[in-house]
Amino acid sequence: MTATLSSVTFKGLRCKECGHPYEATARHVCEDVCFGPLEVVYDYDAIRARTSRASIEAGPVSIWRYRDFLPIEGDPIDVGTGFTPLLRANRLARRLGLKHLYIKNDGVNMPTLSFKDRVVSVALTRARELGFSTVSCASTGNLANSTAAIAAHAGMECCVFIPSDLEAGKVLGTLIYNPTLMAVKGNYDQVNRLCCEVANTYGWGFVNINLRPYYSEGSKTLGFEVIEQLGWKLPDHIVAPLASGSLFTKIRKGFDEFIKVGLVDEKPVRFSGAQAEGCSPIAQAFAAGRDFITPVKPHTIAKSIAIGNPADGPYALDLAYKSGGTIAAVTDEEIVAGIQLLAETEGIFTETAGGTTIAVLKKLVEQGKIDPEETTVAYITGNGLKTTEAVTSVVGEALSIEPQLASFNAAWERAQSLQRATWESVGV
């Protein structure tokens, strides 16, 4: 059953550019005026009256503890999404030369091991409320996994679109939920364009197109959780991967909303973004000091963030400039090294997007752009088991031995001397 009207805390949609109001239906652009993106409008007085630190802490261990800040009317589709670990990363911090580093690990998000479960949980809840029976998306992989899984749980029809060159784990991790999967011979931007054309004629709920205003709100929970997990404090600096730029700006929106309703004290937070050199339209604009994005054609192993024409790029750029952050890009080799570094120092196996974030974190520390005293949070948005192709050539091999002690002894000795050689070359 749906909740009573008084539990609805959002009022409608509004153009982020010109402020023109719209009803809270399935629409995403300011069609009456300027084509800007639409965003949800909330009644913050109502939210302030309903929420406290205690009420949130007493809520479910999922994103739905922040339900009052999310654009749904009735009961959510709760598959345990969110409230992922915020890990104090002391070993990685020491290696990099930082003192207060945290990893927000959405590589263990539920149900499909990426931050996309947050946005899809919100989008499909809203899709159901708006009467859609079929849901869809254009995806670089993680979004497809999540949409297919949560649609299966909710009993909705699902047809998702991906570029045809994705990693095997991303493809299998969608097919297992038995949606219709369209592998499009083209890059993500082409898939997205096709989906917009499909959306024009099919009455489906596309999570990242006509449901985008609701979908993107789910990312705010990555801001809320970090505040709560830091003991109701804001960090000083965050580093997150940039694909469309939506996640980055919604973390800021999450911070802003907690400030607005009095759940956390305001202070400056620097926002730094990570891109792969092979697809770095936002980093290129930042380096050139531009306020507009020139699209690029992606060519990188970091496929989950390979968006050459980022819809929220201008907003991400603006946030980095205004907050005193940086947007930087790293090579594919640095991305692989970033994946290894996080795994070896913190026991977290992330995908290429996370490798990009760690590599950029390292680069920014080396360039003096992160103060060692700053409380820094690096957002890890996906799981390494989905992109094993990226690291198979660098992880080495198991030592094959006979089931005899002598065989083990010989192999152990060899392993020890190999490790010594590695220690000598790396240092602690």
Add this chain to the structure above:
Amino acid sequence: MTIQVLIPTPLQKFTGDQASVALDASSVDELIVALDGAFPGLKERLCDEQGKLRRFLNVYVNSEDIRFLENQTTALKAGDEVSIVPAVAGG
């Protein structure tokens, strides 16, 4: 030179709910003028006061983003397909 234009849902109220229209034009700029002639008011939606396509709008000629071509001066020939697509989030 007849060009096929794919119209996004938010603009279909201008085109009488047609998802695709055929118009004559030899460049993207000319096409915008032709669209406005056939469906008055459409140019104002597509372009800002300076006549520049709005920044949250993508235009493709035969699937290629015009920013990889000659932007609004990109030439069109008979049989080309032009797609107008509002920016969307993703990942």
